[in-house]
Each structure stands twice: as structure tokens, then as C-alpha cells.
Amino acid sequence: MHTAIAIKGAVKRYKAVTAVDGLDLEVPNGICLGLLGPNGAGKSTTMRLLTGQTHADEGTIEVLGFRVPAESKQARALMGVVPQLDNLDAELTVRENLKVFARLYRVPASGRRDAVDRALRRAQLTERAAEKTENLSGGMRRRLLIARGLVHQPRLVLLDEPTVGLDPQVRQELWALIDQLRSEGVTTLMSTHYIEEAERLADDVAVMSDGRVVARGSPATLIGAHAGRTATEYYGPPPQLAKIERHAQAAGMPTRRTGPSVSVLRAEEMPPSLADVLGEGVHRATNLEDVFVTLTGEEVA
Amino acid sequence: MSLADASRSARRLRWMEMSALAGVLTHDVALFRRHWPSTTFSAVVEPTIYLLAFGFGFGSLVGAVAGYDYIDFLGTGVVATAVLFTSAFAGMFQTFIRRIYQRTYDAMLAAPVDPHELVTGEALWIAAKSGVYGCAPLLVAVGFGLDPAVGMLLVPLISFVTGFGFGLFGIWMSAISPSIDSFNYIISAVITPLFLVAGTFFPIDNLPAFAQYASQLNPLYHCVELVRHAVFGLRSADLWHLAALLIFALLMWLLAVSRMRARLIS
Secondary structure, eight states: OOEEEEEEEEEEEETTEEEEEEEEEEEETTOEEEEEOOTTSSHHHHHHHHHTSSOOSEEEEEETTEEETTTHHHHHHHEEEEOSSOOOOTTSBHHHHHHHHHHHTTOOHHHHHHHHHHHHHHTTOGGGTTSBGGGSOHHHHHHHHHHHHTTTOOSEEEEESTTTTOOHHHHHHHHHHHHHHHHTTOEEEEEESOHHHHHHHOSEEEEEETTEEEEEEOHHHHHHHHHOSEEEEEEOOHHHHHHHHHHHHHTTOOEEEETTEEEESSGGGOOHHHHHHHOOOEEEEOOHHHHHHHHHOOOOO | OOHHHHHHHHHTOOSSOHHHHHHHHHHHHHHHHHHHHHHHHHHHHHHHHHIIIIIIIITTTOSEETTEEHHHHHHHHHHHHHHHHHHHHIIIIIHHIIIIISOHHHHHHHSSOOHHHHHHHHHHHHHHHHHHHTHHHHHHHHHTTOOOOGGGGGHHHHHHHHHHHHHHHHHHHHHHOSSGGGHHHHIIIIIHHHHHTSSSSSOGGGSOHHHHHHHHTOHHHHHHHHHHHHHHOOOTHHHHHHHHHHHHHHHHHHHHHHHHHHHHOO
16 A cells, blocks of 8 residues: 555645645655645644544545545554644643543553653653643644654654644744654654755655645645746836736736745746846846745745 | 554454543542542532531421431431532532533543443543442441441442443533533522432332322432331332433433533534
8 A cells, every 4th residue: 555645636625715626645655745735725624624523524534554534444544633723722731631531542451651751752751741731832732733643653643733833943843753753764744834844854746736736746846837947026116016016927927026026937938128228237046935825825924 | 562562452342341431440540539539528418418507407306207217218218419519519510620621521531432432431530429329328327326237338329320321421411511500590490309209318108199200200219218228128119210220321421421422523
């Protein structure tokens, strides 16, 4: 079995809203796939479809060879889930939180203590094991949340926006933790709306927009395919920027707004005649953000 | 454990997994270790107050009720009240808080736990607490002069079965209530009448005929009768009381599981 996750044609409607709309997604074993998309693209719904906590209206889902939702309990036994919203029990100690899930995840009695100790070490919370969870900082709680999802050494980990709302230093710590998973060969599906996170951690990125995957590939491939090698940024007053956009688009060149400037993507293919009209610009390498904005039409916060 | 072994053992997951129940119970026990003093305090003090207030206040007016000394009648009846309060309120409030505010159940259902296992585990714990705390009024009543009897050993079991049913009733209510405030309707309109018209404080024989029939539908009445008879002598009609409690528990299990599943799985 080479595929950890196989979603085909999944559709999920909530009354008037279609959260997932014909989603196809395959995740091979052993990689970290970044599910990149703006808020509301359907990333969290996708995660819930994979654990059987949401049932698709159409399509088929297989996780670790088990059909979901019919055999989802079996699949859940082999995967770990790190939710976006903190659902640790704040009244319990750090150790107790892990102990409860070691039982739920069917870690045999003989190995349960080791499993909890290992998870504590992974979260760097060994010294805080006896502390009530409500006394931990936001970053520590997030580390515990990740460690809880790994207590049974799962083959597949779902990380839903693992660093949302955390300050940059804490984010770096968590990235180190996630990176470690990757080096251990654990298959990871990580949803995020942080470009840098996807760029740093994901072997492969699937860009999600309006409930489906609109592009898929390694960051480098995606950048090459959707934004070219280089971009040229033009600065100036708004009317001038609007003019630059018109000219570039008339010549078939993709553009995007980048704060106070307009970036013309695929600058390496720019015809000299257009370059003359647009004037002097600043050259830079293209990045995943260019791809994201081009494909989803959403500006990055 | 190799991957193949892991897959095989995963395939053996049963409809009702011991590990799922054990995990839910581990969570409950860990929390109980924090809260047992307050829980125990109210479980002992509440029936004591009932026994004092009704036993001395009301008991001085009535000598014997339905052939029992009033304190004996009351002491055995209040067991059901203790069980009801221990179970229905835990089922309602705890379950609601864990589902909505703490999202504990969302976390558990991402693990290999299904809603019916979650509900069963929570109800078993509530039932176990009811089994223990249901004995508190009896012990207090013994202090007030109730004669100890061998049949009292059945009281934890009766309390367990009743608490299982009412715990599930509370879980069901938590799943159909839009907010924690709407529990007020359930407490006033359902729970209060149930515990008043169960033969706890006064025998139902004196009630109008329709109320007597209605109390046959009140599971708490069956609990009161069973406890009283366990202490003062069982009779064949008690099989019906036990059956009624079991039917109630089964019905509540079906309703609680179905509503909780609808709330937790979208």
C-alpha cells in the first residue's frame, strides 16, 4: 500500500454552503503534504472527513487502506490528529491528558507509561508533567496537543493549522517538532494558510480553493508552473499601478498586487516592448505566495 | 509491532471496544480525583437535610406511612433522590460542557472511539457514582435509627441501574438542548415532578388514580419501591420494578446515542 490517503470526488454540503466540492487528494506514504488555502477553502472539513467526524455527501475516502466512514475506527487507531482548536482538558495534568489518550489509542498496558514519557519528551514537557494543563503557555499547550496526537506512534498524522495564532518564536519551535516527524518518516497532512509554513515543511503542496484542489506539486514545481522564475515589482501612485496592471494583462502577463506595488510574474518571459512601457522595476525571485494569490485570488494577510 | 501487525490488530476492533470505554473512564476518574470532596459533600449533606427537614418536621405529624416508620420510609426513598441528582445532572451539565465548551468529545472521537462507546463510557461512570452515592442516604438514615438489613447490599446495584438510565437521560437532554439555560425547563418540568411523585416523601397510594398510573411510568418510582423492598423484604412485584428500570435504561441508551451521534458527527 503506497497511498496513505485517497480522496476521490468528495463533496460535503452544509445547508447552503458547499464546504468541499469535488475534492480529489492522494497522499503517498512517507511525505508531508501541505494543504494550503485561505480560510474557508475547506481544509478543516477535509480533516474531519478523514477522521469520519464528518461524512461526505458524495465521493469515496480511503485512509491507510480503510474505507471511511465505514471502517474509520480502524483508520483512526493508526492515525494521530492535532486539531486546530485546543481541546485539551485544562483541569487535568499534562501527564493525565496523555494517559487518557494512550488508553483511547489502545497502547497496551505494558507500554503505556513509556508512551506517555516519550510524548512528554517530544513536547519538552517532562518537567511540567504534573502541572495542570491550564497553567501552560499557549505554545506549550500546542506542543502538548501535538504530543497527544503522537502518543501511539501513528503512521499518519493530521495537523490542522498547527501554528495558527502563535508568535513567531513559538512557531519556530513547533516547526522543529513537525520537521522531526518528517525525518522519522511519518506521513503528515498539514493544513495551513501560512505560506512560509508550507514552504518550510511540506514536500508537496496542494493548493485548495473553494472546496477543491486547484494545484498540486512540490513548492518549486508549483512556483515554476504558476509564477515563473522571476517577478518584477513596480512601485508608484495607485493610478500608475493600475496602468501597469492594464498593460501587463493586455500583453498576457500575470500580475498581482503586493502591498504598495504591482508584481508582474513570469518576468523572464516579458517582451522587451512591454518592459519599455512599464519602466524600471525591482527584480525578485518568485515564491509560493505568488502561486497562492494567483490561484486563490486571496491576498495574504 | 510491524505495520502488517498493526493493520491486523486494527481490523479486530469490535463494535464496543474495552479500550474506548476504559479511556473515557480514565478521563472521568482523573477528573473525579480533583472533584470528589465537593461531590461527596453534597451527596451526603443533601439527604441529611432531607431527612432532618422531613423526618423531624413532617415525621412528627405522621407516625407511620404505608406501614413504615416515617424515617424508615423516607430514608429508603431519598436514595432515589440522591441517585437522580447524581446521575441526571451529571449527564446534562457535564456532557454539555464537555461537548460544547471543552470540545473533549471532538478530541475523543478523533481517536478510535465511536459515539455509542463514548456515551456508554460516560453513562457507566455516572452509574458507578450513583451506585456509591445512592448508599449515602441509607447510611445517614441508619444514623437516624433505620435498622441495618442484609438487603441493603442490593442498594448499590439498584442505584447503579437507575443511575445508568438517568445518566443517559441527562446525556440525551444535553444533546437536544440548544443551550445550557434551557436545562431550566427540563429541571422544572421533568425532574422536579419525577422526584416529588415517586413515593419518596409520601406514598403514591393517596394520589388520584391518573397520578398513580402515571407514576408507573416514572422510573424513579420503581427505584424507590425496589430500594424500600430490598431493605424491608423483596416480593415478586419487584421483578417488574427491575424490568421497568432496565427498559428505561435501554430506551435512554438508544435515544442518547442517536442524539449524541447526530450532534457530534456531521
